[in-house]
Amino acid sequence: MGRYDPFSERPSLRRLLDDVGEQSPYEIDSIADKKHTPIGLTYSTDPRGPWAMPQEEECKRVHVLGYDPRAYFIAHELAGNLHLDPVKLLVHKKNVMRSWQLEGEQVSVWKGVQRSSQGRGRAEAEWIGRGRDEPSNEHIDQLIVTLACGVTTTALQNIIHRIDNRTTICLVQDGLGLVEHLNATLFPDPTRRPHYVLGHMSASLGYNKQWFFGAKLRQPGKLFLHAVERGVDLLPTLKFHPPVERRMNATQFLRTLVTTPGLHAGGYNLENWLIQKLPALVFSSVIEPMAVVLDTTYDNIPGNEHAIRLADELLDELFNVIMAMPELTNSSKVVEHCGLGALRKKTIKRLWEKGSSQSDMLSRVRAGQWVDIDYLNGYFIKRARELGIKVPQNEAVVDIVKARIAKRRNEMRNVIPFESDDVPNKPAF
Template identity: 30%
Template sequence: MAPSRKPVNLVLLTIPNAWTPSYPAAATAVFPPGARPARGSESSKQISCKGDSQCSVAGAARCYGTVTSAGTDKQNSRGGPELPYRPKQHSATTSGIVEPTILRKGHGQSIYVPSVRLSPEASKSPSVHKIHILGEDARSKFIAHALSGVYDSVERLAWTRPSNKYRYLQRFDKTGTATFEPLNVGRQVLASKSDTHIEELVVSSNTAEGAMAALEAVKHRVDNNTTVCLMTDGLGVLEDVRQKIFSVPEKEPAFLLGNMSHKFAFNRNFDSVRQLRHGMWNITSVQRSAVMSTEQPKVETQTNFVRSLQAATLLETRYTPFDSWFRYKLPGVIFDSAVEPVCLLLEVPYSGLLQNPNARKLISSLLEEIVSVLRLMPEIGRAETYHELLDLDRAHKALYGRILRQRNRESSLVQDVRRGHPVNVDYLNGYFLRRAYALGVEVPTNKMMWDLVKAKNAIATTLRDSYVRIEETSVTPDMEDEYKNTSSY
């Protein structure tokens, strides 16, 4: 009697013809279609999938159509359980991920079909959760890269001209060795070209002028159901945003304020975003009032937006009450208000300030006026956390300690004025001028420096606009023939 054959169950996985899966460029092993590494080989150990958010392929983040390891269990490939504060985390219903399918064959062999993501076109569906990053600086690219492992779709927006330069992230290990990894970010698009609603938005700009121009470009896409995390240098930006852009309180979005201690810079030589320093991302919420409230709700009552940002481990996000956030923000604002204008006035690097007694006297005068304003501000009051900033001797030591650490660098304000970048003086010295006027405090040195910075910037702008712009182009055959015919030889 012939032995009965066992039925074989096959599961077919259909992928649209309009899209072809792409594999991470940083993978160290490439296999032809239909092939897979032998179980237990070195090649199979170099590719491993860690849930739906990230694949470990030589350090590269998971991209569309990523491949799971031949030894990965089906249950493990789905990632950890969905957290209660992240209801929009990757799942088969929201992110469009097709789980790895196991095709059973005889003799205990298995064929693993790779899991795939939705194509970029399909991710534009309204049912797919999306976070928008509005920024044209290095910081915004890093945020988009970090969040790409948390959200189903991350869209980068620009308000002037989209740019897709700087495709790699450059970091340094403990030995000082530079490592490069591809930035897992999509193409940047112009914010004003779409009318789709934005639910969660991160705005990153070094200047308040850039932040307000960015919000003006997306004003038609946000409403009172939108959450906006605003990240700029200086203080008092949110008050002007509410006054000039969202003047109707019932229609304005919910605002969060962010401040990063991470430091980034563009590296043109290696087409990369260079991470200069690791740090944290402090976020707080503020209420609509002339004077910011210091009584903030607890972390447990914050939006899912903040909790999802905390899930991106590269960002090191931390929610803090406003008084702690303000204490964390102030040292940088004081430095930019008391030291940077003096460097611009004297046109010297930081080291030049230490050898000039008149420069040190000017810095001390600026610092004393700033501290006198801080002591009367209701946001600070008698809080012990500000004791170091309100004590003049300790404030001087902290300020000069920072100058010593940066003594070999050029002032960032001097670079901005020379390159024609907008200056942020209205939200540095200008912020303390407005608060001093409201509190009845005289700050003549800060007023003088505010005028000088604006005057120097106006002179630099006039000089830059007088230059004749030259555009480099290729010579066509017709242009070459015309030149030969009209030449004198």
């Protein structure tokens, strides 16, 4: 696909530049889901039950890598599951480790004014950053990652020696396309790479400004899970017959999440999972870049005529890509949840719910830090190229956001030495 037209040939975009909680879960086809992913079974430790897990499978530890409300909420709920070993938070930032000690080595969740904390043997933190005398060799069986996609690869390099084909990694992130990137960079050998589970949370969560290891639950929701097909790069004889141990490890992780009550988790086939994920991904791909382009808070976007026009153009392009995705086969269900009208309605509704708050992407751009644009708009651009669809406006906003980051970094270098754990934005695909 050729390059998009320059700014001078797109007057609406040029004029715009010159001017300048989560949705409720939708209904899904539960019958199809249960048929494709029969993991939503009642958990039982009774050895007489047909679905009782082997004793050695009950005590596996879940590791969590992330510094956001999703990480702390998930860790809090897993810590309350007495059938598991204490959940372990992986920390590679010294200031975060200090906060853990100052806050009494516990993770908390607020539901209104009510606080619930898990610690004292149910939640632990492990330093995995530089300066450790003896790096741990403890194998990681089950890992949940809520870090932004753009820094996940760098963070995993600190623990890559603890990950292999017995590991299952659950990615609960805003973007898509990271699995392919991890396989290409960290796990090129198909026989040794981990299993993956894609996660999407519909709960509305927020930070607690008084506590680093805390999350506010504004509105309950669900954790939608999809186990990525294993072995797409393997020979057919291996693809369809993975070792029993590896199948058990992946299934055990799914069952662990599904049977942890506070997570409200369920397993779904790829189509039904995408139906839940795509509206949120569309919002992040349309509204977040708009906030950066306008350099403003969410509430000022609807009042800008040029912004609304460009947002509609972005949405139209994303809709065309979604409708052409071969993973989505049930046309009536896709139109109901991901049709152009449905996407526009959900995007506007979520924008109003944001109120006068500031975009996280804008905050990071102002700080000269990376953003996940390559896994938001960039994901759709990659899929569009595969499908032969042109998405010039999405290509344009990706360039604009990256240009803003580069400009801000140059400004900061002229004032103070630039030092950050973050990596600069580079194309992920």
